């Protein structure tokens with residue numbers, strides 16, 4: 077038999093994957109059937125459930141459905157617990173029923189994604205799909221202006237001239253956002269039931285533009301889940317800001333949890349439970365490795381066992397707090413300790429709160445989610461600048477210091493850039509301070525949109541921004557900044573009847589030059605910025 081080509085193998089694997097997904101759909105249906113029985117406290121299919129979840133736990137991971145695999149394993153564990161319970165335990169039945177729902181929800185999501193990826197092949201990866209915006213606007217001049225501006229921000233924009241055209245297109249692909257007029261060609265958006273149903277089923281965001289503004293219309297927008305309601309005349313920078321925030325929010329990744337517990341089985345159990353809720357988890361196995369593991373993983377929360385052989389939770393949290401880069405990490409003690417006195421004493425070593433063991437899966441997820449959400453809010457209030465939404469002076473300097481520390485250990489090259497708007501005083505003087513604020517907010521939005529997700533940008537001063545680009549060579553940092561500069565030049569600001577555009581200068585340096593410390597690198601980036609200004613502004617200068 078002749079050797080199979082790579083393409084043949086890929087095709088065969090693709091076929092296998094598709095077969096598995098089809099089978100998975102059938103399995104999910106069987107599980108839903110069993111779930112209905114359970115809801116009537118009928119446990120006659122428990123054996124079938126255990127066998128099926130066992131089989132799925134083993135197979136899902138092989139077919140790139142690791143999350144579904146975790147959920148199936150978890151389902152198996154609780155189903156066995158139910159089987160072993162002496163009497164019919166309704167609490168356990170609920171746990172099993174929830175575990176089935178988690179699993180089938182995950183499968184539904186994966187099947188949906190798989191379909192949309194296949195039908196979106198002409199557009200690109202799912203990530204690009206999320207950057208796709210569809211406009212269906214009555215006002216063609218506004219539509220053209222918005223298309224130009226959104227393209228400058230790197231979005232793919234497609235325009236439609238009727239609700240019918242949008243509805244047909246939705247059968248083939250799904251944008252990240254649909255921005256449309258409340259009234260288009262004499263038709264009301266609110267009456268487009270099928271279109272609105274597609275939009276909600278496909279989890280596409282919807283924003284509405286309306287000539288009229290009255291309370292009932294706004295309520296109707298809320299009821300169809302619109303993520304924004306804009307009235308004429310449209311303030312373009314403000315909608316750009318909102319769109320960018322909308323896309324940003326769906327990528328929010330403040331959901332990383334590290335766990336250190338000497339009971340590995342328990343730690344793995346927590347890990348499964350949290351992963352099933354979409355949380356990234358790192359299991360730290362050796363207490364001595366915790367600092368480097370935390371620095372590499374950068375979790376938002378550490379779940380820390382209180383009693384371990386060799387060290388107590390207080391020992392570990394005390395050491396963690398000796399590191400500036402970990403000083404704001406939220407530490408939650410996991411402990412079977414019920415004595416409040418002991419708990420409070422342990423907290424004086426730098427932990428933030430307690431979870432008392434044993435804790436149910438649901439309570440663990442809820443507690444971790446609440447902590448992550450609260451931390452994110454507090455962090456945002458403390459660290460973020462209200463005009464730009466970027467991190468503030470001290471936080472961005474801290475980000476440079478953190479990257480510098482990592483560089484010292486891993487030698488992964490990184491770059492630092494200082495960026496300053498050109499002749500910004502003239503903009504304030506000519507168009508007013510409020511317009512100046514719009515320009516500052518726009519460059520910030522552009523930075524958030526155009527930099528990689530791993531890059532950090534912060535507002536260093538009034539119209540000055542500091543950027544850290546990890547794992548980046550000088551040439552790539554220059555290219556990235558030049559792309560941003562070109563896009564920024566294209567943005568037109570409207571001030572009354574006049575329009576203007578703005579430029580910036582930036583200095584960029586690479587860790588390759590071996591600076592003494594992070595402060596030294598920032599200073600060098602500032603000097604490079606000075607050179608860019610001296611050479612005539614509107615350019616990037618690198619050292």
Ligand SMILES: Nc1nc2c(ncn2[C@@H]2O[C@H](COP(=O)(O)OP(=O)(O)OP(=O)(O)O)[C@@H](O)[C@H]2O)c(=O)[nH]1
Nearest residue numbers: 496497498499500501502504509510512513538539
């Ligand atoms: N609107 C607005 N203006 C600000 C803010 N922070 C600082 N500025 C103004 O930014 C201007 C900065 O001006 P300069 O430092 O002289 O620099 P420039 O005019 O940008 O000139 P070059 O940097 O040399 O190109 C000052 O007029 C500040 O008042 C802010 O938050 N909002």
